Amino acid sequence: MKIQKIDIIEAVVPFEDGGTGMGVTPTRWHTLEFVLVRLETDSGIVGWGECFAYSCRQAVATAARTMVAPLLQGRDLPATPEELSLELQRKLHIFGRYGITMFAISGFDIALWDIAAQAQGKPLSAMWGPAQRTEVSAYASLTRYGDVALVDKYCRQAMEQGYRHVKLHEVDPEVIRAGRRACGPGIHMSVDVNCSWTEAGALERLPVLQEAELAWVEEPVFPPEAIAAQANINRRFPVGAGENACTRHEFARMLEAGAVAYPQPSVTKVGGVTEFLAVVQLAGQHGLTPMPHSPYFGPGYFATLHLLAVIPGAPLPEPLFEHLYIQPHADLALGGTPLPLQGKVQIPTAAGLGFAPDMAVLERFVV
Template sequence: MKITRVVTHFLSIPCTAHTEHAPLIGGREWTHFDVVLIRIDTDEGITGWGEAFGRARDLPLKAVIDTHIAPKLIGKDPTQIAVIKKQLEFELHNFGRIGPVAYGIAGVDIALWDILGKRAGLPLYALLGGKYTSKIDVYASLLRYGTVSEVERITHKVLEEGYRHIKLHEIGIQENLAARRAAGPDIPIYLDVNCPWDVRQAIDASHALAEGKFGWLEEPVWPPENYAGIAEVRRRGALRTAAGENAGSAADFKLAFEAGALDFAQPDLTKTLGISEAIRIAALADAYNVAVVPHNAVYGPGLLATLHFNASRPDTPPLERLYFALEKHPLSQALEPVNGSIAVPETPGLGFDPDPEVIERYSVGVSELAWS
């Protein structure tokens, strides 16, 4: 089997954040959700689909995949996943170990696992050693709303929709505590603050938030790779700590574990070099007695890969799902949670391919990618 073609599809899908005013990303209103798909075709007629993390009309990401990564794949045996991943990492490491190159490699890795599963006639979870559950709990990953009233409204809304886990992105103490009051004492709530504080501020905030009994405090300090600082927050604060979506590889997680920084490791399969690296990170986390709860901020093949990966873990961590309403989903099966969970697909590979009609309708050309 040989790879014959690699194509990237950049989709821009209209979305709403369930609020009157659109949130901001990159200084612009977030009215469209970007989806970066990687399609890998083979000479045996098997096609694999992957997804790279992309935001804010990321023209450099598509250029990196098309010019640096895709040409290196032609003629390769797609079942040689570890060999291909190592080659791409080594030959492209001068372009950075986190960012567009890593995201592109992650998308390729997911597509190769999809091919392997389809060729074997097995769902991805079977290739990972089996599944511990047939469905995974989902947590609604809310955006940052900035007011107590809006946080309360959205919290009630997601609970009415059947979610039983919530993640917040608020920074204000009162906004976060408002979500706890709205949800009641029994709903698990996690808190991601996206690196806003120095160590002293983070420790103080952790104590101020303690009454909310949040499941974790995610990325409390700037910069995100300040593992010594996160470790200090973990030691002196009042909440357990989580991080990892901005780590580049297992080597970065090893530094975090050695520093004693984390209770929860959060590799993102569309950022941190794909499924293959997530396997390595999970094994390392197990050795350090750190729980693994992958970060997810996509809706396509990356979400499916994370779903299978979580099902293959003994503790079956919940799946993160951004709380947007997309006009159309990249997958014809929208994978909307039912009673707060999503079933693990049983069909070969990832389980579903992206919807060709959605690709055709929402694809964005290179000339349209850059914001003016």
């Protein structure tokens, strides 16, 4: 079986979140940017992947078209994609080991795994052994509001919808406290500050995090590769980190330094399914549960659900699915994306990822 045709598709879908969209990304964040990878084999199997593309869509799409695609066109496909994916990393490492290059490779790796699973007539999760679960608890991952009233509103709304897990993206102690008051006791809460603090600033805020009874603080310091600072904080309060880490090797450094309590690989950034699975294995060796980073919609969303099917749980904490708490103007998935219902998401059971785009919808938003 060979790769016969490669398409890189860009799309932009607006969304609503009830806020200003300011505070996390360089400019206002109010659209979902997609770089989709479509691989078609000579036997007619079509695999789909997704490259991380928020605020960098054009650069990622160019890397996918001009750097990765030429290396795969016409290639014979092995039964599983690991070696082919690692070959891509080796051939492209001098053009940027991490960041844009790895975002592009991630999308192709996801598509290759989709093909491999379809060729065997299995859901992707079945490629890695017995499933640990058929559904997973989701947390409402709120965008940054920087506003007590809005955080109160959306935390309460999430509770009414059945969520029992919430993540804020706030840096103001009063806004964080407002989130806890709105959710009430017994609700699993965390906060992602997106590398907004210094080490000293993070340590000063630990009493607020403890008062709010947070499960973890995510990416507390800049830069995200400041492993020693992160480890110092992690000794005092649980740290979640890894959305900015690419490949198993960056995670290995964090784990060996004791810099993370909840490793957070992002399948569209880390190097796809291949690297994500390696991170799961490393985390298990350290007795830790991965809590994937997944604030996106598309093949990456579906791939994350399949990966969550096989991440070990009890006696360790059960893994959670990050669901970006927004309202996109459209759903690209044919038949619909499996969304949380009463705080739970069903893991797809169709062969491969279970994702195919609704072409009529995609055509409305394609760039």
